[in-house]
Amino acid sequence: MKAVRKIFGASLALALIACAWAEDYDLILANGRVVDGTGKPAFVGDVALKDGRIAKMGTVIGTAKERIDVKGAVIAPGFIDVHTHADDVWEKPRAENFLRMGVTSIVVGNCGGSEPDIAKFFHDVETRGVSPNVATFIGHNTIREKAMKGIFDRVPSKEEMADMKAQVDAAMKAGAIGFSTGLIYLPGAYSKTDELVELTKVITPYDGIYASHMRSESGKIFAAIDELLVIAREAKVRAELSHIKLSGEPSWGQSAKVIAMLDQARASGVRVTQDQYTYTASSTSIRSLIPDEAFDGGREKFLSILNDPVAKAKLVEKMKAYVKTRGRVDYAYAVIASFRGDVSLNGMNIVEAAQKLYGSDSLENQVEVILEIEKRGGAQGVFHGMQEEDLQSFMKHSSTMFASDSGIRDFGQGVPHPRGYGNNARVLARYVRELKVITLEDAVRKMTSLPARSFGFEKRGELAVGNWADIAVFDPEKVSDPASYKEPHHYAKGFPFVVVNGLVVVREGEHTGASPGVALKGAGVAR
CATH class of the missing domain: 2.30.40.10 (Urease, subunit C, domain 1)
Structure with a gap:
């Protein structure tokens, strides 16, 4: 003993x-x-x-x-980017352009496009190891294309609607945080409001979020906002207005009216917030310059039009007329960002590309450039068309959060929009330090606790004992966004340390290679 x-x-x-x-x-x-x-x-x-x-x-x-x-x-707190297109994060797990500007959590599956199998997506994220935390929506365009099989300018059948609802439900059970739409893109552009309401109702028992790239961000923006609010009201869900903006000079100066419309909805009980990137140029596919009907029937339909002189001539006339309805005389506002078919065109606007390829920058040749790019596989573009005053007006609103609308950048490839490297840094450098549009504390709130609470990310977005240790350390006097439209491939500066779930991912401004990110899943169980 x-x-x-x-x-x-x-x-x-x-x-x-x-x-x-x-x-x-x-x-x-x-x-x-x-x-x-x-x-x-x-x-x-x-x-x-x-x-x-x-x-x-x-x-x-x-x-x-x-x-x-x-x-x-x-x-x-580490910044939360609620609108990204980093759906390939499991293939590019470092997500360096995000981490090096203080972003520790990203939301993918936006604008109606997502991975179709959310359970598999999260499995890949969790088993392969990623640097940031990741959440996803289930995308409307993704499920509609799968259910309707190519012919989209119609109302879905009862069987197709049931198929889409089942896809949404399965995604929510797997951990999707909600349902997203991209209503300027095919096939979602052909959907009616009642279709969207019925699909959104599937996410209601899961306390899901409806996020929308609306049908218009220019001349018909108020009708587009009304549709967003109708869906939120009828489905009884929270809504997120993706990348709020007023695009095209005829629409400029209406930010106060847009904000008043959203505030009135909030006062009536609709839960709605908005996100914004902090640049006066947007970015999407060059295909967006081509009328939707050219693709109803898939790529084969588009190619058949190009091979039919009469049909092609009608399409060209429509595109020439379209640019004028936007209050423009040409396509100089559209810049080719990433065209693998001819990398020498990257960084040129459509007018410059027409001069290079055809020796003339006539409007006819500009349209020909756009059609040729799509014929040869398509390209991403950067589109200049917003007003700084409207941008700042949206920025000041208490319900606006900042989101890059960017994918994971391949350093040095193409001439992409600089927002993928500098969005959060630009807020802190230009709009806090230089222009004093908002305070430092409010800027951080809009990048942290506001998105965390709006999107239901518990124990994140706020420095508090017991919360997850997602942290961005930055020097407010040195933080900067050297990425520009002409030279976008520059990482943000002034972020010496970034921590994800307690592990240092950025040290002395360099990515450490650590992969502590986790899947940020929705409720997964109907309430």
Whole structure:
């Protein structure tokens, strides 16, 4: 018995010694300017992390495996980008353009396009390892194309509608956070409002979100917003207006009217927020310049039109007329961002490309460039068409969050929109520090707690004890977005450290290769 007591006593002594040597925390970020994400004023202090979560804030006394003196830099929650097209994140897991501007969580499946099998998508994310946290919508265009098999300018049959509803339900059970539409793209452009209401009702029991790239962001924007609000009301869900903007000069100057319409809806009980990228140019496929009817029937239909002189001539006339209805004289506002068929055209606008290819920049030749690009596989474009005053007006609104509308960038390839490298940095550099459009604390709130609460990401978006340790450390005096339209391939500057779930993913401004990201799933069970 004495021997047993001696052994037990020795073991206890060793355990106490081990505890005395063990660090209190995994990581301490010391001497920072803490901006907690709520909008409250910053305070000077430390943030300590343990087991992937925030363990203590304020003045932290104790030992840690690592202590980083951030020397007065801002310690903020990691930014949440609620509108990305990084659906290939499991193939490009570093997502470096996002992490290096402080983004620790991304939402994919936007504008109606998503992975069709959400369960498989999350399995790939979880097993292959990714750097940021990832959530996804189920996309309307994705499920409609699968159900309706090529001919889209019609109402879906009862069987097709049942198929689409089943796809949405399966996606929600697998963890999708909601249902997204892209109503300027095929096949969603041909859908009617009642179809969208019925499909959105599928997500209601899951407390899902309806996110929409609306039918118009220019001349018919108020009708488009009304449709968004009708869907939210009838399905009894929260709505997200994707990348709010007023595109095309005839629409400029109406931001106050747009905001008033949304505020009136909020006052009546509709739950609706909006996101925004902080540039006056948009980006999508060059195909968007071609009328939808040219593709009703798939790519074969489009190619058949090009091979029919009469049909092609009618299409060309429509496109020449279209540019004039936008209040423009040519397609100079459209820049070729990424065309694999002829990389020498990347960075040129359509007028310049017409001059290069055909020796004339006539409107007829500009249309020919657009059709030839699509014939040879298509290309991404950057489209200049918004007003700075409207952008700032939307930015000031309390329900606006910032989102890049970007995919994962292949560094050095093409001439893509700079928002994929600089969106969050641009907010902090241009609109907080230089122009003082919004305060630092409110900018951080719009990138952290506002999206976290709106999208249901629990224990994220705010620096608080017990929350997950997603953190962006940045120098508010040095943060910048060197990416430009002409030279977009520059990472954001001024973010020395970024932490995801307690692990350092960016150290001294460089990606560490760590992959601590997790799947951010919706409820998955009908409530």
